[in-house]
Structure formats: C-alpha cells, structure tokens
Amino acid sequence: MRKINSIITLTIIFFITSSSNAQGNSQQLIEDFQKVLGNWKGSLTYLDYSSGKPYTMAADIEVKKIDGTNDFNFINTYPKEKSANSTQTITISQDGKNIGKEEVVSRTELPDGQIQIVTQRQGKDGNDNKEALIKQTYTISKNVFSIRKDVLFAEDKKWVQRHEYVYSRD
Template structure:
C-alpha cells in the first residue's frame, strides 16, 4: 500500500530467512574459516548486529508510517454559520462558475458533521445541498458523502489555521478518480478545495472550492 511498508517488510523477510551468500555472516565465515573460535564469535556478533539494525530500521519505518490524526474537537469551529462562495468547474463550458453560498455547519452525532449549503443561482433562485462528514474512531479518516478519505497531512500554520489534506478514491463525473480535499480551518476562515485526478491523467485538476469568512 505504501512504499515505506514495502521496504519495512523486505527487511523483515531478510531478517527471517537470511541473506545467504550476500549476508555479513557469509562474508565473516569465509574470512575466519581457518579459525573456528573467531568464526563462531564473529558469526554471533554479526547476527546480533543485523538483528539490532533490523529493529532500528523497522522502528523508524513504523514511526514514519504513523498516520496523521484529527479529533472532532479540532473540527468544531465548522459548526457555525459561514458566508462565502462556491467556485466549481462547469463540465459543459469548461469554465469556472462562482455562486454566493451560505454554510450552516452542525454536529449531528459525536463523530459526524452535517454541512448544510444554500447556493444563490445567477437568476436569484436558491438551491440547497448537504454534505455528511464522518470521522473514524481512530481519527485517521474522514468519510465525505460516502467516500473514505485518509488524512495524508495535518499541519498547523503560523496563524493557528488547521490544514488537512485528505486523499482517497471515488467517482467524479461518473468516472473513477483519485480525490484530494485540502481544508483550511480557523475561527474566522474555512475553505475546502476539491481536486480530482482521473485514471487517464497524471495531474490533479480543481473540481470545486468553497471559501468562507466570518
């Protein structure tokens, strides 16, 4: 699933089955084959050194793989009324369209947020919509309208703004794609950028962006 995990389990495999003629043991055995006692001592030392090396590398690999987590308390700033806009890509015209938007965020359950949107169309009419955002128990995943998105990055910017980068697989325009949402949240700012990358492309393109202020 991750390149780092591939390296980690490769180290485990070598530790279990040995390296054969490519191992340090083999080299020491060839070097000290004329003297049994140094050979035995050197082999034991080599095995201990290799075991320690694998443990250290494994610990570092596991530490680097520790997933980013977020708590519901860090997301509670969403649960208020926001005024701003939605800019989305119109697939027909291939041009961005911006709508005046109001958001009322609320906490539906201890692990779920409900985002209620009101969009003002260019002709003056209003359209309503809603997103459900479910936080996993371990805090590593946000399921956004049924699409599980792992938290790939969590950063607190100098102005105390929380930045989350969420990534996963889903559908957009009825096509399979990779989905990336970048969220910025503070007491006075809330934005969500959604980008998609289709299987036939190599770069992410903007699907929509919400920008709210208080």
C-alpha cells in the same frame, strides 16, 4: 520464557500506545471541526466541465455537531439557487484515520495559524464518470473556512481543481 514475557509486554505497550494515538488523532480532528461550528457566508467556485471555465456563485454553510457522535452536519444553502440546497454529514472515524470514506492523508498547522486537513479516496468524477483520485483539502481558521476538491483522473498526471468553497465570518 523471559523472551515470551518481553514480547507480550512490548506488544501490550504498542497496542496501548497505538490506541492512545488513534484516539488522539480522532479527538484532534473533532476539535478542528468544532472550530467551524456555526454560520458562514461565502462562495462556491467550480469547474464547469462542459465549458472548461470556472463558475462562481454565492454559497453559505451552517455547521452543527451531532451530540454524542463524531458526526458533523454541513447544511449548504445557495441564496440564488435554493433547489441546490443540501445537507451533508461527515463522520470522523473512531481511529481518526478517515473522514467519511476519505482517508486522512495529513493534518498540518500552517505558519499563519490555519489548520489544513487533506483527505483522499478513489472515486469517479467528470461528465464521463471517469476513475479518479479525489483529494479534499479543508482549511480552518477562526474567521475563514474552505473546502477544496481536486481530481486526478486515472490517465492524467496533472490535478484539476474541481471546486472550492470559501467561507468567512465576522
């Protein structure tokens, strides 16, 4: 009987600790993304798969948190290509393990004070819509914010930088 009570007690402690850590991870990610609230100016550089060459264009973003949720709206505007303007909502899962459909692989505080969050998911990319592992890297600081997408196609061993948004503010 003592063994059963000990096992039950340890299970409860483990559950409480796991639950607390999950909430902490979620809260930490929310705090990280709250640092980027507001307006940013910058650029988007993407790989044109047709030509194989990078292309850079002006790109701005406004980040808003949706009250009472773990959701953030990323309102993307392209000053010279208004038809490309879009809004994306990212949701930080309650357990802090996902941002949208992407698994959070790591969260690192870099020596220069920046925070780097790396996520990944299986998906499709490229002109041929090929299977790939897709990695997003969010780099956050007080005055610089970037989002980089890298792709590893199923048959390849080398990551391809698909695009990178780099923003700054005063």
